[in-house]
Amino acid sequence: MINLKNIKLDNSPSNYIPSPGLLNALEVAYVLKRPLLLTGEPGTGKTQFAFWVADQLSGAEGFFNTPYIYNTKTSSTAQDLFYSYDAIAHFREIHTDQPGGGGKTTEDFIQLKALGLAIANAIGRNDLPLSSRILDRSNVTMERKGSVVLIDEIDKAPRDFPNDLLNEIENYEFEIKELNTRIKVTDEQQKQKIIIILTSNFEKNLPDAFLRRCIYYHIDFPSRERLFEIIIKRLDISENDYTNIEKRVNDFFQLHHYPNIIKKPSTSEFIDWIRVLQNDNLLHHEFFAEDNRLLKSDALPKYLPILIKNKDDLNRLLAHQ
Secondary structure, eight states: OOOOOOOOOOOOOOOOOOOOHHHHHHHHHHHHHHHEEEEOOOSSSSHHHHHHHHHSSSSSTTOSSSSSEEETTTTTTTTGGTEEEEEEHHHHHHHHSSSTTSOGGGGGEEEEHHHHHHHHHHGGGOOOSSSHHHHHHTOOOSSSEEEEEEEGGGGGGOOOOHHHHHHHHHTEEEEEEEEEEEEOOOHHHHHHEEEEEEEEEEEEEEEEHTTSSSSSEEEOOOOOOOHHHHHHHSSSOOGGGGHHHHHHHHHHHHHTTTTTTOOOOOOHHHHHHHHHHTTOOOOOOOOOOOOOBBBOOHHHHHHHHHHHHOHHHHHHHTTTO
């Protein structure tokens, strides 16, 4: 019989805990008008940081409360970061049976994306050389508004992708080739309305010319103390369970440092693990013996796969009960 339960999740950006070093890097990037490039193991909070920044700046600073997100793909081109043009739909429109086509123009098939939207909102709707059809479709605001732009996992992109962005990111400008129109931020006040955060897992090296234009910060894997702090802040943990959380943090680090583990568990996977244990009233459950061997338990096959995502790792750990 299937028994489905809802788990209370609190993914509020305000619960994110940035390190002082990460905040310093953001402030330097803002002063220099440079993108902030974040690296670190998967699950260390690189993406969540962009949401936290947008949330923090959404009040008096006049920023949107969520970032514009561009999820990089192996097929990404520089244009994709600024706008999309639906050439196929346009072609179909031109070749309809109606006299003169369907009556739509190129502008009806263009929509601003991520960094294009951030630049447009920094300039302000009234000062943009674009038709209301594009601006309405792209939800560009009347007043100038600040934006955080998250370019996620940029190292997944083709080699030419970051190189093609050098001028655009440095000068906050881009061209819509289909309209022969260039959009450009023209003053420092407008540039203060844009914060660009890039993340990378360093699956491949980024070009030196691109790196020179970034402020770099590496998010270290959290310490035991910091991981405890993250769990207490992110989840609704009773003070009565603080000792149990400390024990589960130690369990996590034992798994993370277990010999010959191919796919080490991440911080985000640990948070999921704690959520499920909390939901099942098993935060007190002991997983390791004093000699660091996994205790034989019916709970292991159910809860261990939340942390361990490799078949060989899982079999190896279960065999050492």
